[in-house]
Every structure is written in structure tokens, then in C-alpha cells.
Amino acid sequence: MIRPTNAELAILGVLWQRGPSTVRDVHEALPAARGGAVGYTTVLKLLQIMAEKKLVKRDTRARTHVYAAAVSEATTRGHLLSDLVDRAFGGSSLALVLQALSSAHATPAELEQIRRLLDERKGDSR
Amino acid sequence: MIRPTNAELAILGVLWQRGPSTVRDVHEALPAARGGAVGYTTVLKLLQIMAEKKLVKRDTRARTHVYAAAVSEATTRGHLLSDLVDRAFGGSSLALVLQALSSAHATPAELEQIRRLLDERKGDSR
């Protein structure tokens, strides 16, 4: 089960964007990706916990350890999404999509993108 | 900010479905809506907390209090969704919809429903 917490998700975001990074890298990139800054050792601790949970891989060969995401962005998003679908949408992804579409501020181009995806899936009932 | 926690969401689900209910009602309906059962006083306590947070309204005129959802299901879903969009989808609802669609098991009829919604929104850029 992959359900990163909030802080973990913020860190994963940095790792997904930057690729393998040191604690210092993450610590410096975080404030941009998130609201406020957190202490260096906080980031370190989080990364250690995430390594235990197998959310990140850690390369300890050098003195300065290098961390990399161990879960993909798409997979993680999928898990979070299906978690939300279960908790708040009665298990219906469709209900979620409809809700998202009815409040989403999407441009015509984006709507067209969705339409194309629908075309691809046409008749693809399972 | 309306961000019900997990347990709160389960209770809101019961209230949305049943309408105004007593603690006992909720306590009895919960196991079905959720995995396992929880104690009666647990439900009571949660409802009290939710009343403080203004997630539910409480009618204390009778000895047995009656609770009703104070937030709508659609609004709450919207909040949870935009929260997830912010935390995990870089603020792009489109990205969320695409991800949901690519893993959703939707029937042709459901896909058609989405298509209709898209038609309605055509040229409706905002």
C-alpha cells in the first residue's frame, strides 16, 4: 500500500522533479514546492522514515547519501486517487471524474484532450 | 476549509444517505458503510467534535439529540478533490481527470455521460 503522507508527498514531488538528490538538495527545493520551509534535520528524518517505508531508495556509498524516489508519480497518484474514490465517492471513479469536470477550470484545449482519451477508450468496456 | 478526516467522512456518508439521525442511528448504520464497527461512545464523541467543527448541526431540543450534515456532499467532495489536486497533481485538475480516466473501469454508458458533460462545457472556458 502506497499512501504517502502530506510531507512525504511534498518530498516525493521534489524527487520526481529533480531526480536523485541529497538531503540538502531536497531541503533547498522544498520551500518552492510547498508553503513554508522546514528545518534541515526534519527533511533528513522524513527521508529516513521514507526509506524505511520503501518510498525512497537510499544510496549510502558516499558520505553524503543520495535519495531517489522508489515509487513512480503515476502509480502514487493512482493510489491516492483510488483511496479518495473509496473514501468519498462511494467507490465510483466516474462520480469523481464528473465532480472534477464540473468544477475544473479547463481550457477548451484541455477538454479536447479528454475527448480524445474518451475516443480511444470507446467500446473498451471491461 | 472543509476537510473531514476519515472517520468524519464515514459519518457524513451516513448522514447524507439517511438524513438527520441520532447517534444510535449512525452507530448502527456505520458498519455497513465502513469496514468494522466502532463503539457507541466513539460515534458520539466524533459527532460532538464534528458539531464543534461545524461539520454537522445538532438539534438538542429532545433528550436524544439529532444530528444532520452541515456540509453538502458535493461541496465536500469538491474540497477533497481540490485538496488532492493541490497536493498530488501540481494543481492541475486536468491531470487528475486524465489519471482517473486512464485507470477507471467505466462502461460505455458512463463514458457517454462524460462526453455529454464535455459537450455542455464546450467553449465554456473560464
Add this chain to the structure above:
DNA sequence: TGACAAGTACGAAGTCTTTCGTATTTTGAT
């Protein structure tokens, strides 16, 4: 080589969520 900088490890505190036990109050029936 000695000390300073940069790193990691560890533990602990604070907050939030969930859970429930116990105490108290109220109602109604005998």
C-alpha cells in the same frame, strides 16, 4: 594534526485523530 564544517542518527515533544471507559443526567415504568 587539529579544529571546523557538513553529514547522519536518535530521541523526544507537540499536534491531530481515533478510540473507548467511566461518570453523570434524564426518562419512564412499576
Add this chain to the structure above:
DNA sequence: ATCAAAATACGAAAGACTTCGTACTTGTCA
């Protein structure tokens, strides 16, 4: 009037998350 049943109120404990201070280690360079 009394007692039992049913309800609410309260407090506290356990677990998860987040945060950071402090201690310890290691490498560098003057």
C-alpha cells in the same frame, strides 16, 4: 418514589505525523 435503561459529557490513552534539538561522525584544509 425508585430503579433501570438510555443518553450525553468528559477525560485520557494510543497511534500517526511532523518537527527539531542534540549528539556523534567524518572529511578537509590551513
